[in-house]
Amino acid sequence: GDSVTQMEGPVTLSEEAFLTINCTYTATGYPSLFWYVQYPGEGLQLLLKATKADDKGSNKGFEATYRKETTSFHLEKGSVQVSDSAVYFCALSGGSQGNLIFGKGTKLSVKP
């Protein structure tokens, strides 16, 4: 079945460091890919998405490119801030009804 694998955390970075969180997927057909972020005590919020191969999603300085050839959707940010500390989830949606399949999540801590 469809699945998402993302890098294990936690990830600890200093402010202004470069961030990469790896995400790969297995799916039949042509899924849409998402990154969601969960701040402490809150629900998940969409960070960015891409719905077809070679699409780049971007938001708040974060980017991810849908790479069909490597089945990847890695999240990047050039300069992280303390306020980026959260748990990041990679997800795919391939079913006709849009149900999401999530990775395990990667906890990011950014130190001043």
Add this chain to the structure above:
Amino acid sequence: DAGVIQSPRHEVTEMGQEVTLRCKPISGHNSLFWYRQTMMRGLELLIYFNNNVPIDDSGMPEDRFSAKMPNASFSTLKIQPSEPRDSAVYFCASSLGGTSTDTQYFGPGTRLTVL
């Protein structure tokens, strides 16, 4: 704009009791999803509805769990009887069309503790 609303935010109950979690989706959204989040298993889809009709409940753990959506603005997830292993955060999410490209909007979750 009101987002997805869930109640209660926290629930503590004793094993064997009935628990009912409630969700109000975003107005105009046609699809509703129930997820469960635990440390061990991460985020799991339990069930989803499209136009108030349950489409796939294969993620529901067992017969103790049931979900209903009597109208477009309300859904419930019921656990009867509850067990300690049901302790988790339960999220409700809704989306406009329920297709694979649609964004799901999540509620704040209900943290359930079964003693």
